[in-house]
Amino acid sequence: MVNKYSVAALLLLGGFSSAYAQSQDLTRVQHKEVGEKGMPTLIQFRLEGKTYQMSEARKALAEQLDLTADDQLQSARIEADPLGFVHEKFAQYYKGVKVEHAEYTVHARQGVVESMSGNFERVQNVKTAPTINEQAALQRALRFVGGKKYMWEDAGEEATLKEQENNPRASYKPEGELVIVDNTQAEPGSPEFGQPTLAWKFNIYSQQPVSRAYIYVDAQTGDIVAKDAIIKHAAATGTFATRYSGTKTSATESINGSFRLRELTRGSGIETYNCNKGNSYTTAVDFTDADNSWTEYANANFDNAALDAHYGAQSTYDYFKNVHARNSYNNAGAKIKSYVHFDDTPGDGKGYENAYWNGSVMTYGDGYTRFDPLTSLDVAAHEIGHAVCSSTANLTYSYESGALNEGFSDIWGAAVEYYKDPNKATWLIGEDIDKVRPSLRSMSNPNAESQPDTYKGTYWYATSGDNGGVHTNSGVLNHWFYRLAVGGSGTNDIGSSFSVTGIGIDAAAKIAYRTESVYLTASSNYAAARTYSIQSATDLYGAGSAQVIATTNAWYAVGVGAAYSSGGGTTTPTYCTSKGTNVAYEWIDYVKLGTLARTSGADGGYYNGTALSAPSIGAGTSQTISFSAGFASTAYTEYWKVYIDYNQDGDFIDSGESVVSGSSSSSGTLSATFTVPSTAKSGNTRMRVLMSDASATTSCNSYSYGETEDYTVSISGGAALTSNAVTTSSTSSNATLGSADLVSQVEVYPNPAADVLRVTLPNRASVVSVQVADMQGRSVKGTHFDSKGELNVARLASGMYMLSVSDGQKTFRQRFVKQ
Known part of the structure; x- marks a missing residue:
């Protein structure tokens, strides 16, 4: 069996979420959107009572993002727009090292901060001292690019650059900069993918063959960890x-x-x-x-x-x-x-x-x-x-941010063509130059040119080629813009029936431009584009306007987020991403609540079942939910969590919204009982079922092993709330798995361990035997367990191990990491 884990995979899970929630100043917050990594992407503030002034921008950032002594945000630029907003953009640093593609913007009007938005990376435990020097890293980068001739090797081009920039020292020759960047060169689904990494950054311009990109070299290993095409x-x-x-x-x-x-x-x-x-x-x-x-x-x-x-x-x-x-x-x-x-x-x-x-x-x-x-x-x-x-947004040219980069360029291609000549084929890109096909891309019908018109639908590109499918997956943004401008109705690839009233290409373009120029950041994905375009439409045309409704429904048409909800004149919330990146070993294979009963195999780490018929759960009633895990072979211990967004504010972080929590190594059907609070808001809302092999996984994580499934539930007899606050009754506290199914776990700490691992059995039972095996199941020698309950692991090589501990009647198993 292939080693399922790595040390890095466990060390970077981090348990910062609770500390984050404790120190935030939530009293000023009106609404918050949370991204796939659990950090806020948009925070809207109340404009009455206690407010932040623009002069308090740094204080607002520190309080709302829970900055530590290792985090710094440095003012990068200040811009004003015709709507009267002033936007101060801040670049993120960790221990003085710039965090690539991470910036946060404070938006103020008449001196009062109305909102904050951006991408803040919670960086932890990253070494900031390189072991590979700049020159060695540059040689690794050049080997990766493989150019036959580079621009700095052409004396004429060097002279022209000096003249253009009026700088005698200007040169195309790369100079290294130490930064922290997410590893996007690793294979998606691997433990290394997406992990923050100290890297040397180089701007490398090859003349033959032509290419220019930022190349990032791991400053510890010399591996190429990221590429951002210029x-x-x-x-x-x-x-x-x-x-x-x-x-x-x-x-x-x-x-x-x-x-x-x-x-x-x-x-x-x-x-x-x-x-x-x-x-x-x-x-x-x-x-x-x-x-x-x-x-x-x-x-x-x-x-x-x-x-x-x-x-x-x-x-x-x-x-x-x-x-x-x-x-x-x-x-x-x-x-x-x-x-x-x-x-x-x-x-x-x-x-x-x-x-x-x-x-x-x-x-x-x-x-x-x-x-x-x-x-x-x-x-x-x-x-x-x-x-x-x-x-503006400087969208990184890979995966979803790269698809947005390409999509916005197509939007401007269509908008400029329409501006200058409305009789041209506005919704076709490259129709004049293509000798083989009707066009390179079609915004009205992306499928005609093998692009998706629905997020993760037909033709969605899910591998690492083409920088993660930037020229293919851009079809989703293209079609969103087409639907926003022209409108239309139908059923998309994920079975959602939609209807959009078009607002015309001029208004659509203004919303798109504000989204790109004001709100998006380098690492933004499709969920962020939805959030920020709705905010842009609100800025331009007002909350609840026809343009806001159309923007929301156009995203629903392409499979991103829910349709517009007329209740209270607010938009249906956008939920953070939660997904397991590997389902080769375990997945969710059964979920039942009321009339909902779904059996399945592995769904690629995430299943969106929100379009299924919603079971009704009454406010104040007791409910039983059942679920089970599917395993490829070995039945591992899995951590189950179920969340319900009772106040329908787009997250699962309010009191009482974590309704089930427990662990089990059973492949049989598990069950848990919870009580719906009487104050829960009536209507449809989201239920999230999450199974992960890591206890630290929260409702907003991209985690290693396991699966997340989302469903719609219908709450009846509840409150018609007008705010995001929910006061839960004492009966709505977290439920645990039924005692017949819950397998008590041996406690091991510290984990990871350097020298000694302390072992405690449930109810502090006596330990009769201890065995250590590697992740292939082979017994490992060189450990010693003493009468104090301590296992000496100093002689073990670094890596992941399985610990088996018996009390003479029952054997308990737990993984641990040797540093």
Whole structure:
């Protein structure tokens, strides 16, 4: 049997949740959303009574995030928006080391803090002193990239960079920065995946083959633990005969009796250059025309594609400036440079089949078998959209955050195309350039191009390729935006019947832009996008508005969260993620409550049964819930927890909402009885059943082994609450598993242990025999158990072991870790 555990898997489970709850100042909180790691992603404050002032931003962060002496939040920037909000963004540090992709923002209006949002990482037990130096780490990173030639090895490109940045010391050569980053290069489901890691960060730009990304190297082991792609794969007026958008007028520059594709009226300028089928920006030249009537560019060299690139850059600048009051992609008038006729391997007779933003400039290939030159209007807007993202949310280019990154670029591709030419196929991306398919992607029907239109539905990409499926899973965000703008009804892939009243592309785009530019952070996922888009719609149009309703229902249409609830004019809560990452050994195979009775196999660590018929449970009544575990072979001890959101506020942390707690190694049906408090809110709410092999697992965890299942229950005869407070009766306290099924456990501590493990049997019974085995079941020698109840484990190698202790009648088993 493969070793099911690692030391890291146990050491990083952490029991900080209770301490966190004890020190928070909850008296000011109106509403809170909690993310998949159990930390708040959005905190809304009461605006009456005791409030935080903007000058107290640091105090608010310290109290609400329960900062320890090891945590620091450093002010990064302050921005104001047209709605009168001031947003102060803070970057997170742990023991003075920057935590990548973690930042929190305080949102205030008229000096009063109204909310806070972002991603705060609870980092614990991470060593901040590297054992591998910067140069050794860089060599590991370069071997991982495998470039044949790097940009800093090209003297011309180095000289151009120094000139562009007006800095004689500027260089593409990477310099290492020590940061803490989640390990996303490990295989999903492994103990290492997602774990905070001290790493060297390098910005590596390969010229051949073309790639640019932040590469993160474990500062202790030298392993590559993360990759964040920077290149994302994708004063006169002239008359342009563009390749894809017909005849247009566009700004140019008059110089020496000729005209070139440059202009200075938009920000710091927009410039378009000719790479002449080469891969050098330094040797690129201007496109020129004698009479400023660019009609002869429809030639065999596809030179008219340059006109589309120039027109596309200007159109995208105009859209963000006129619609969203944004001055270029960085909101500071940055120059937009485009390079056309780029070829990563000059002379091979094949055009480059890609377009990308490289972190500084736009780059367009001429295509070959699949594409015509990749300079269509929506592609140009898509790529510049990546630049907007890098200056706002800076969404990490992997898994769900990467899918959001791609999806927002498609949104801007559609929005800019509609802004400039509503007669184009707004909801198709790349329809002008694709020679093989009708388009690269369809926002109205993602399935037509093998993308999902429902979260984890048909075509959902669930492996590590393509940076975790960023170009595939973006279909969910695309379809959300389409539904928000256009509306529609139907049944999605998970069986939810939806109906959305469209609000038009202009209003939808304003909500999307505020979501990306104000609320999202680098590590945001789909759940966060839902939370923050609803908040954005509320900011723009007011609580309970048609736009808020449509935003919520559009997410429901694509399988993210519940539909809008009219009760009290508030939205249905978004629940945190809880999921086991490995079900190879154990899973939930039966759940029964009232009329609900479901038998199943492993569901991949999580099952969403909220669409099933909801059993009715009356306020003040006693209820019995039954459940059981399925095991692949060995029946391990499992920790069972059942939660019910009695006050329907979107979490399970209120008093009395943990209704069952206990452990068992039985594969038979277990049962527990609980009482529904009389103050529980009437109506449908969520019940969460969680089985994990780790006692520290809470209602909001991505944990190692086990499974979570969510269901809807209907509470009758309860209170019609108008606040989030629930006062529970004494009969609603946590239930334990029925005594016939509960297997008492041997207590071992400390666990992990360095030298000595103390062993105590239930009821302090005498120990008759002790055996230690490795996780393959092989007996291990070298331990000694004494009369004090102490097991000497000093001679054991570090790792996971199984302890078997007998009182002469019954044998108890418990895992422990030797440090």
